[in-house]
Amino acid sequence: MRLSSVLMIFLTFAAAAVLSLVAANYSVKLIEESSEISVRDALDDKGMTWAEVEARGLEVALSGTAPTEAIRFAALTTAGTVVDAARVVDDMSVTAQEAIAPPKFSAEILRNDSGLSVIGLIPAETDRDYVIARFNSLRGAEGVTDLLETADYPAPPGWDRALDFALGAMSQLPRAKVSVTAERVAITAITDSAAAKAKLERDLQRVAPDGLKLEMTITAPRPVITPFTTRFEITEDGAGFDACSADSDAAAERIVVTAIAAGAEAPRCTVGLGVPSPAWADAVTSSIFALTKLGRGSVTIVDADITLVAAEGTPQDTFDTVVGELENSLPEVFALQSTLEEAPDANAGPKEFTATLSPEGQVQLRGRVSDEALRELALSYAKAQFGSDAVYNAVRIVDDLPADWTTRVLAGLEGLGALSNGAVVVTPDRLQLTGNTGNPEASTEISALLADKLGEGAQFDVNVTYQEKLDPVLGLPSPEECEAEIGAIIASNKINFEPGSATIDASALDTMDDIAEILKKCGDIPLEIQGYTDSQGRETMNLALSQSRAESVLNELRARRVLTGSFTATGYGEESPIADNGTEAGREANRRIEFRLIRPDTVDTPEETTLESAAGAVDAAPQDDSESPTE
Incomplete structure (x- = not known):
């Protein structure tokens, strides 16, 4: 009886222990499931669906691959708000990050009369002191503002040659902006003239490294034409311009078309600043058209003054009709002076002054001057213009020359100085200048000079031939x-x-x-x-x-x-x-x-x-x- 009582007590305790164990195990399972579900829901709410949650008893393990280290840390923090942070186990990994891409190396170089500045990012291996020393050596650079930064990355292919080219180019670019990358050099610059623009473009293209992309935006200001001059002549030998000026490309095209219709071959006009009226093209085309009706003669337009000269033998009634029509068609501001040439006096002597310039630079002065003072003045002027040892003087003094003879002689010598070789002949009623030049604008410039020096209504002929071999730009050796x-x-x-x-x-x-x-x-x-x-x-x-x-x-x-x-x-x-x-x-x-x-x-x-x-x-x-x- 006593044994049975002891057994019952033991069995009772055993059953209680089993029940306790089962209850404890159930409680753990309940906590695991609750923690796992709660943490997963919290992560899903934060958009971290990549994270895997696994309950390990009282611990909660997070696994999966986080996009970044910051997001991994955010997942741990989120889980720690649901369960004790000490119970969170980090089994997560982070996506391997790609190597940081090297920066885009480039430099901007700005140069003007005030100095030079350079800004940009260059490789650390580039010799920065050498670059700045090159800039400091440029003539006219008052100082270099160095705003360059460096980065310790290898220089990209082509960087050194592009930078060297830019450094060399800056010596020819007193006013420019140059942008440099490894593959490309972009140059924006201003030159003094169209000839300088053409030479600069040619020189830069010639020395640019093979494979480097060179972009050039080079502008040349339009020349100021003073006085604004156009002169058109029709002779027995044909028609053509001694000088042609226009204020725009459209105006130049209109004038050229009219000249071609009048018989000129391949005429050209200089486009520049200084036009006296927006109606310049109207005045020029009307004047050329009037001269075409007369058949032979010349028309000279200097600023707003127009001089129309009809050749000897033109019928008076035709001359009067054409002049009247032109006067009525001219735009406002323009004033017309017309002349019908008369036959010269057969008994008149050869009153003329001649100066010739040889290709070697030798000058001969012949003909007549009005007095000793003019002879000395012409000789001194010629020596100053062409060199003391290059002038031969054979002029003589006569008394019956026009009052403006001094002006005409000096103007002719000045015009001759604009040629490579040629001759000027001065007579009482006309000045004729012929020769060769390497300046494509010489005819226009000389005509403007003579029109300004000789005054309104003066008669002159400019027959200048442009030769490429004499051009200081095109004549450079290859x-x-x-x-x-x-x-x-x-x-x-x-x-x-x-x-x-x-x-x-x-x-x-x-x-x-x-x-x-x-x-x-x-x-x-x-x-x-x-x-x-x-x-x-x-x-x-x-x-x-x-x-x-x-x-x-x-x-x-x-x-x-x-x-x-x-x-x-x-x-x-x-x-x-x-x-x-x-x-x-x-x-x-x-x-x-x-x-x-x-x-x-x-x-x-x-x-x-x-x-x-x-x-x-x-x-x-x-x-x-x-x-x-x-x-």
Whole structure:
């Protein structure tokens, strides 16, 4: 009986323990599910659906891949607001972040009369001090405002060549903005004239690195034409302008069309500022049309004054009718003066003054002047204009010359000074100037000058021929011509060096002077100065010596004020011999300096030089065998 009571008590406690264990397990499951659901709902509400939630007893584990570290931390914080933060287990990972992209390197260079400023972001490996020193060296740069920042990233391909090109271009751009990236250089600039604009565009295109995108927006202001002059003439030989001015492209086109209809061939008009009236084109076309009706003669329009001259033999009634029609058709402001030429007096003597200018610059003065004072004045003026040693004087004094003879003579000499060669003939009723020029605007400029100096109604003829070969812009030698000229010089006059050194021998200084004069005319051409040695001595020393000698030649050119921004100096040592190194004469020929034009479609190898036959040999004196290298 006692045993049964003990057993019952034990069983009762055992049952209670089992029931407690079951209840505890149920409670844990309930807490797990509640925590897991609550945390998942909270994360979903925050848009963190990527997060996985798993209850591990009283702990809540978060897993999954967070987009960023900040979002991972936000998930932990959100879970910590639902359950005790100490119960939250972080099993999350973060998406691997891509490497930070390098910045966009660029520079903006602004230059004007006040100085130069540069702003932008450049690679840290770029020699910033060198860049600023290049800017400081520009003539006219009053100071450099340095706003450059650097970033420690590799320079993108093409960055160095684009920046070097921009640095070289700034020497030709006194008023400009230049934008530089690795792939592109954009230039916005202002030039003084259309000729300067054309030359600048040509020079920049010529030296731009191959593959670099060059964008140029270069403007040239319209010239101020004073006085605003147009002169049209119809003779037995044909019709044409001595001068043509217009205030707009549309006005110029109207005038040109009218001139062609009157018989002119390929006329052109200068578009500029200073027009006296917006109706300029109306006045010019009406005047040309009136002259066409007369058949022969000239019409000169200087500002608002119009002078119409009908040739001798024009019927009086035709002349009167045409003049009347023109007077009625002219716009307001314009005033007309008309003349019908009469036959000259057959008994009149040859009253004229003549000055001729030869292509070599020699001037001869002949004919008549009114007094000794005018003769001395004309001679002094000619010497000042053309040079004291270039003037030959053979004028004589007569008494019966017009009162304005002095003005006419001096105006003719001034007009002659605008030509490369030609002649001026002054008579009592006309001034005639003929010749050749390299200035496409010379005819207009000379006609405006004569109209201003001689006054209203004066008769003059300007027959000036433009020749491209005389144009100081178009007449520049091509890079190939420059290369050939230098080759001819060094073929006959060696560039010698002192034995075993990079010092140019005194005997070669005249040769350097001649080469410098050519390069000054050639402009900014891409040129490589190449140094070569013979095969004696150690190869490394030969290479170093040839490099030093090429650099010495480059420095000599700089000392002679040659623009060398597009030049490079390279030593090739004993490579590419042009003669047998086994003989003294061959070694002498192989020790040389060459000038080679760098072409975009060639590689920088010495074999392709076009100056092989014009090798500038160095060190004429034979060397002692003890020297190393024997250069």
